[in-house]
Amino acid sequence: MPLVNSKYLDNINSPEDLKKLKELELIDLCKEIRQFIIDIVSCTPGHFAASLGVVELTVALHYALNTPYDKIIWDVGHQAYVHKILTGRKDQLKTIRQFGGISGYPTPSESEYDAFGVGHSSTSISAALGMAVADHLDKNKRQVVAVIGDGSMTAGQAFEGMNNAGIQKTNLLVILNDNNIAIDQSVGAFKEYLTDIATSRTYNKAKDEVWRILGKVKWGHDARHIIQKIDNGIKSVILRQSNLFEALGFRYFGPVDGHDVIYLSKIIEDLKKIPGPKLLHVKTVKGKGFSIAESHPTTYHAPGKFNKTTGEIIEEENLSSKPPLFQDVFGETLVELAEMNPQIVAVTPAMATGCSMTFMMEKFPKRTFDVGIAEQHAVTFSAGLAMQGKMPFCNIYSSFMQRSYDQVIHDVALQNLNVVLCLDRAGVVGNDGPTHHGTFDLAYFRCIPNLTISSPMNESELRNLMYTAQKGKGPFIIRYPKGRGVLTDWKTPFEETPVGKGRKLSDGNDVAILSIGPLGNMIQRVVSKAKEQGINIAHYDMRFLKPLDEELLKDAIKSSHILFSVEDGTISGGLGSAIAEYLTSNDFPNKLVRIGFPDEFIEHGNIIQLYHKFNITIDSILNQIHTHLPKK
Secondary structure, three states, X not given: OOOOOOOOHHXXXXXXXXXXXXXXHHHHHHHHHHHHXXXXXXXXXXXXXXXXXXXXXXXXXXXXXXXXXXXXXXXXXXXXHHHHHHHHHOOOHHHOOOOOOOOOOOXXXXXXXXXXXXXXXXXXXXXXHHHHXXXXXXXXXXXXXXXXXXXXXXXXXXXXXXXXXXXXXXXXXXXXXXXXXXXXXXXXXXXXXXXXXXXXXXXHHHHHHHHHHHOOOOOOXXXXXXXXXXXXHHHHHHOHHHHHHHHOOOEEEEEEEOOOHHHHHHHHHHHOOOOOOEEEEEEOOOOOOOHHHHHOOOOOOOOOOEOOOOOOXXXXXXXXXXXXXXXXXXXXXXXXXXXXXXXXXXXXXXXXXXXXXXXXXXXXXXXXXXXXXXXHHHHHHHHHHHHOXXXXXXXXXXXXXXXXXXXXXXXXXXXXXXXXXXXXXXXXXXXXXXXXXXXXXXXXXXXXXXXXXXXXXXXXXXXXXXXXXXOOOOOEEEEEEOOEOOOXXXXXXXXXXXXXXXXXXXXXXXXXXXXXXXXXXXXXXXXXXXXXXXXXXXXXXXXXXXXXXXXXXXXXXXXXXXXXXXXXXXXXXXXXXXXXXXXXXXXXXXXXXXXXXXXXXXXXXXXXXXXXXXXXXXXXXXXXXXXXOOOO
């Protein structure tokens, strides 16, 4: 369908179409792309501000490079909407992150232009280097480009990749998209370092003069010699900080205006002719072209539906009468506990807003630490705090906790330290898809000694588990889902929860259901509906995967020959597996039916759609109960 007020974008279905435009026409094309993204994402919620910030950069890359032969690897992928528009998916953008639609991230199975599958930060340089080295071995002449944000650059893997790339001498171009923000504002010494580079008037004045001179020189050996000797020499003398990239073996260029599409396309074309690893420092504005997103980039990172004219976010109706978000319960409870316990400190790897640790930051700024995108560091940093008597609450999204698995084992569990690991976004998270679902944590943590693994059924249980954990119970994991709970009156008085003890919520002798976490609320409705059909169900909220409440499990075994386990994680290795192991080890003959997610990566779609697809609903669970009950 033709686009409104589109002179150029209607005719762009591939980078080859893009190359037919004249350089000056790229400016108007960028305006059309920006408006197209605003029109689509205002109605189809997705990652908004990041894509607006790289419109010119993306157009310049596809204009100057020969994609898909040349490879572009986008770090994380929040900013890849423009890339999808230019590579044949413009008409599908209205389905992005929707069930059955295109992914919100680059996915090789979706397009040959998506050079590498991404979703977690800081992987682009390593992946691009691997491709560049493979091309070198095969004597290919392609250009490989990694586009990485300043926030993602703080992670150890980014520096590991650069350190290795500097000695490989392969044809790798790293573009540092510096907008001073990830989801929240960038933090740390590296952020200050980039600011020093970008604001050095002396260096930038000298740099501009260098490029003016180079513009008069024919490209070839002499130009490369000038770039290497003059530009690097100026940086070394005037701006000592630039030695960081040069010390890692990269030729550094920039900073340059990331919203000058003509200049960007020219410099990318020029850099293709320079061999070896290069880094182009590009300054951009997250949310560029949509004023309220420029002013509030964190809010408009993924704002949901909004008014494309005013920018007003369209909120759900009657929020005051709805239960709170689990993340807000965590954030407010943490402040309450910190007021009671002066040893409590808080740690987050660049997710302060997402996990509501902002409440703690406002109340206790000196006891709250945003360490940037550095999950491994966050865990070991927490271990160091605990070693000195502090009580750290380290909040990391479940899927991102995978990145610090060794640190949990070696630095926390092995030393049996009092670290509370709060796993937000556990279970399926919806439209972000397989890179963000938190379905593996129960399974991958259950095998580690010394860990306590818990999951609250509701907000009150979350409060009590946090209260229990801060009393010093050793390594303590609390996992909870994205979204709202079930209680409007959730600020209940604190009660200590006996570690490793669940609770029996209903009696019955036809079927016994053992659940963990918030799915227990669904099982409560299953119990009520089954009773109307003459089926009596014993329901057990296990609370803890480890240690497993064996007394409660024995009660379930006695109550019914048919057991069901229900969990919002993979059934391979989780609660169902733990129960199966117990039955086998003790020669119990009970039948066990495991309900959860299968041994596969779960696609994107909203949480309700995914529960329906995998038969985790009231009706589907009732049907499974009827299937396994003896025929009367």
